[in-house]
Amino acid sequence: MAAIVIPPAKAGALDLVSLGALVHRLDPGIVPFRKATRCDIHVSGGEFNVAANLADCFRLNTAIVTAMADYPVGDLIAERVRAMGVRPFYKHFKHNGVTGPNMATVYSDRGHGVRAPAVFYNRANEAAAQLKPGDFDWKAIFAGGVRWFHSGGIFASLSATTGQLIVEGMKAAKAAGAVTSFDLNYRERLWSIWGGERQAVDVIGRIVEHVDVLVGNEEDLQKGLGMPGPEVTAASRLDPTAFYAMIETVTKRHPHIKAVATTLREVRSTNRHGWGAVAWVAGKRHASPTVDLDVHDRVGGGDGFASGFFYGLLAGETPAEAVKLGWAHGALLTTFPGDTTMATLEQVRAFAQGASARIQR
Secondary structure: OOOOOOOOOOOOOEOEEEEOOOEEEEEOOOOOHHHOOOOEEEEEOHHHHHHHHHHHOOOOOEEEEEEEEEOHHHHHHHHHHHHOOOEEEEEEEEOOOOOOOEOEEEEEEOOEOOEOOEEEEEOOOEOHHHOOOOOOOHHHHOOOOEOEEEEEHHHHOOOOOHHHHHHHHHHHHHHOOOEEEEEOOOOHHHHHOOOHHHHHHHHHHHHHOOOOEEEOOHHHHHHHHOOOOOOOOHHHOOOOHHHHHHHHHHHHHOOOOOEEEEEEEEEEEOOEEEEEEEEEEOOEEEEOOOEEEEOOOOOOHHHHHHHHHHHHHHOOOOHHHHHHHHHHHHHHHOOOOOOOOOOOHHHHHHHHOOOOOOOOO
């Protein structure tokens, strides 16, 4: 199997560029929305979260390519992009003051105990869904160099043109020498409004032709790629056997893929999870330890894993160590409110090496 060849770091180069949608998440904590009287606001996006985590925790030079609506909600989101240290490349949309175009809203209470979290959306007239090939000058974006290009299934699901834009961006990134990655992030609700699983398989199939590193669990692989696979039972959520069983099927259909990685999560209650991670890299299997998590906010944990895993590979770590760094960062991210990291690189490395939760004096 071919190894992943990552361009060396150099001054001025972007370590990672993400293409995706920016959103703001309204979070009433453990209170259901029907009873909420106040909310926290988190800036998020499956693709943005990776760039933000790599910039803030892992100290890499990252960028986001996306849409920005020019109104106060857009200003709020843009401020958080700056605060996380991510360089923006925006296509601007003028908001008409009434119907948009809008920055999407995600509503997500955290649940508690036996009550699961609830997630729903308002993505009406979303600016990012209007993005299309030709909207960005990739040569200008990559002019100083680019090492890694990332996008995901959430952005691909927004419209008929966003998947086409991902393909355009990946082709340009490959021409610039970058590694390409794609997080399947299969969201049934988002695909269901314009074609469902059949449409997802068609769109994602065309994207994956240009992908080096694929992120997604066995359900993502089955639904996003249209591949048969074993049913995963509650008793086997931390067992990588089902995931490994999918790899042969995936790589037979897409032999150019060099790595596939995922988290393993056993949900015992909303606030108590078993947590692990696993990857297949250039024909070899690598698994993290498993740990019991006391979860504060589960949203973004998978993006936290992807960020740490990508960092390990970008930093020249072995694939086994990269999996542990991703596992550690994803675990830590669930202990913070919001979708993006508040961890430090030192904390991630310490946890990956077996540090405990004893007080640090």
